[in-house]
Amino acid sequence: MTLSKISGQPCKNCGNGKGKLQRIIEGWKNYIFPDPQIELKAKYRALRCASCDFNRDILDNEITGFLKPLGLMIPVCTKCWCPIEAKTRSMDAECEINRW
Ligand code: SF4
Numbered sequence: 113m114t115l116s117k118i119s120g121q122p123c124k125n126c127g128n129g130k131g132k133l134q135r136i137i138e139g140w141k142n143y144i145f146p147d148p149q150i151e152l153k154a155k156y157r158a159l160r161c162a163s164c165d166f167n168r169d170i171l172d173n174e175i176t177g178f179l180k181p182l183g184l185m186i187p188v189c190t191k192c193w194c195p196i197e198a199k200t201r202s203m204d205a206e207c208e209i210n211r212w
Contacts, residue, residue, distance in 0.1 A: 132194070135205050139198030150201055157200035160212045166191040 142150050161167045169185045171177070187196040191208035199205050 132192075135202040136194060136198045139195075139200070139202035139205065142201035142203075143197055150203065153203070154200040157207070157212045158196065160207070161187070161189065161196050161200065164189075164209075164211060166209070167196060 142154075166189055167187055168190050170188045171179050171184055171186050188194065189196055189199060189208070192199075194205070
């Protein structure tokens with residue numbers, strides 16, 4: 113079962129689960145080994161995500177909320193359930209609502 117099936121939303125980033133996984137892996141690779149041009153594009157995308165209602169910290173809940181004072185955050189796009197850090201660094205990824 114793909115995450116888009118769980119969320120009930122079609123995901124532009126995945127024709128199937130494997131395509132989405134490959135894009136997220138590409139995004140994490142670009143996070144670990146930063147390229148200046150990709151980082152520039154990722155910063156623009158992250159700014160657009162920062163003001164989006166679908167951007168949520170998945171640690172901000174009753175169970176893991178105690179981690180918040182430690183400054184830990186895992187921002188996720190709740191439109192497609194992709195981690196924002198990886199999604200913004202996957203050059204083939206698209207915003208589900210065309211904000212970038
Ligand atoms: S990818 Fe698009 S829909 Fe998702 S959080 Fe960013 S701006 Fe919002």
